[in-house]
Amino acid sequence: MILYAVTLSPFAARVRLALRVKTLDYAMQPPPGGGTRSPEFLAINPIGKLPVLVTDDGLAIAESETIIDYLDERFPAPSLLPADTGERVRMRNIIRSFELYATPAMSRLFKQMDPVTRDEATVAAEIANWRNGLALTDRFTADAPFAAGGAISKADCILLPSLLLCEVVAQIFGLDDPLADCPNLAGYRAKARRHPDMGAIWTETADALAAMRAGK
Structure with a gap:
């Protein structure tokens, strides 16, 4: 399989x-033709965004959540869908x-x-919206080894890179730890960074983001 992506992308990290x-x-390869708007890449993904997974039989799959769903259906073990119904609900709520x-507030903050x-008024409003979104997510996050419960799930694939992106937002706007008032998310972040798989993805993505920002 080929994953068209770049290491610094939180969406690719998922x-x-x-x-x-x-x-x-x-x-893992960069988009062909020199970028996501090249004819070569648009022939693979007309959306013109990364990541894209191309399977061994030539199926091109766009959008990170769709790719994760495909992987879980095509390669069901270990499953990223919790066995427990309550944990599946928690996963989806997270x-x-x-x-x-x-995410929408963060997207507007990046602009x-x-x-x-x-515009400082816009920044203040979107920071408030962003913190509200974090607080809501915190309410659903389990006080458990993983985001939704006792096993790694799709929630971890989505949440871990998203929390890293939150740290980038906080650095850009000179804010304190965005999870200071989110004890479940803060605890989850600490545990996730100690996990061999999640910690490795966090470090690789964080290092790539730091290198990109240092090069500006």
């Missing part, structure tokens, strides 16, 4: 974690609460990165 947990072999209430052009 897929890389799923591949690592399932011990699947793959080659993903939905973060994606619906924290305010430049201190020269940023």
Whole structure:
């Protein structure tokens, strides 16, 4: 399999974690043709975004969550879907609460990165929205070895890189630890960074992001 992605992408990190947990072999490559808008890459993914997984039989799969779902269906062991019904509900609540209430605010904050052009009122409003999304996600996160319970799941694939991105947002806007008021998420982050698979993905992605920011 080929994963078209870059190491610094938190969305690619979601897929890389799923591949690592399932011990699947793959080659990671940058988009062909020099970028995501090249004709060569658009022929693979007309959306023009990373990551994209191309299977050994030529199936091109776009969007990180869709890729993770494919991997879990095609390679079901170990499963990223909790066996317990309650944990499956928790997994979905974690993903939905973060994606619906924290991610959009972060996306809008990234448009305010430049201190020269940023609108401080917009920044303040979106930071409040972002913190609200984190608080909601915190309510669903388990006080357990993994985000949804006793085993690694799709929630971990989504949440771990997202929390790393939260740290980047905090650094850009000079904020304290964004999880200071989210004890479940803070505890989860600490445990996740000690886990061999999740910790490796965190470190690789964080190092790539730091190198990118240092090069600016």
